[in-house]
Amino acid sequence: MVPVDAAPGEVLRIDEVSEGRPTPKTTTSSRSIQGSQSNGADNHGLSNLDEKLDLLIALIRELSERIRRLEETLEKRGVDHPEVKMALEIASAFSLPLLRSLEIARNAYEVIVRLGEPDPITRAIIEALSDCSEASISEIHRRVRGLRGRSSRRIVGERVRRLIDRGVLMNMGSDERPRIVLRRCVEGEH
Numbered sequence: 001m002v003p004v005d006a007a008p009g010e011v012l013r014i015d016e017v018s019e020g021r022p023t024p025k026t027t028t029s030s031r032s033i034q035g036s037q038s039n040g041a042d043n044h045g046l047s048n049l050d051e052k053l054d055l056l057i058a059l060i061r062e063l064s065e066r067i068r069r070l071e072e073t074l075e076k077r078g079v080d081h082p083e084v085k086m087a088l089e090i091a092s093a094f095s096l097p098l099l100r101s102l103e104i105a106r107n108a109y110e111v112i113v114r115l116g117e118p119d120p121i122t123r124a125i126i127e128a129l130s131d132c133s134e135a136s137i138s139e140i141h142r143r144v145r146g147l148r149g150r151s152s153r154r155i156v157g158e159r160v161r162r163l164i165d166r167g168v169l170m171n172m173g174s175d176e177r178p179r180i181v182l183r184r185c186v187e188g189e190h
Contacts, residue, residue: 053106060099067091104130107182111168122159124148126168132185134172140180 071088108130112123121144128143129135135143137157144151160180163169170186173179 053102053109057099057102057106060095060102064092064095064099067095104132107132107184111182111184115168119159120148121151121155122163124151125156125159125163126182129169129180129182129185132182134179134181136173137178137180 067088074084074088108127111126111130112118115122115126118126124144124147125140127147128140137153137160140160141151141153141156144156160169164171164180168183169180170183171178172181172186
């Protein structure tokens with residue numbers, strides 16, 4: 001992880017750190033992000049994108065952990081400079097929302113890929129529920145309208161019922177008061 005007890009003034013780049021030790025600039029993980037470009041004609045493009053997304057999420061998690069450990073080390077050593085604290089707070093504030101955004105995008109992406117080529121309403125429903133929150137049909141309709149600019153509550157309701165029948169969505173509420181959620185969120189696939 002992070003070499004929190006690095007020499008003062010020593011600068012380590014993310015691509016130079018592996019298990020707390022400096023490593024060559026092009027590690028396996030940095031090569032896999034930069035390399036393996038898909039030409040768009042093969043079927044490996046989606047798996048390469050999946051691998052890159054996995055790697056990006058892992059790197060952001062590792063970065064968040066490094067920031068946390070650095071904060072602890074600075075606190076233990078009595079470093080209390082306002083600029084350092086502010087820099088760490090800003091880094092934490094930006095990395096956690098980014099990580100959450102990537103996880104939400106990944107939820108939507110994986111479901112949409114499994115569905116093949118869904119219509120725009122179905123795609124918007126998946127995107128609207130990809131944050132793993134439960135929502136009523138009316139809430140889903142509002143989210144879809146926010147994503148697309150327009151939508152019909154009736155059509156959204158029909159698509160939601162189809163997606164429930166296909167096993168993509170689940171009703172966590174009752175028939176009278178449905179609370180819809182992505183199945184993968186409930187079953188822990190995310």
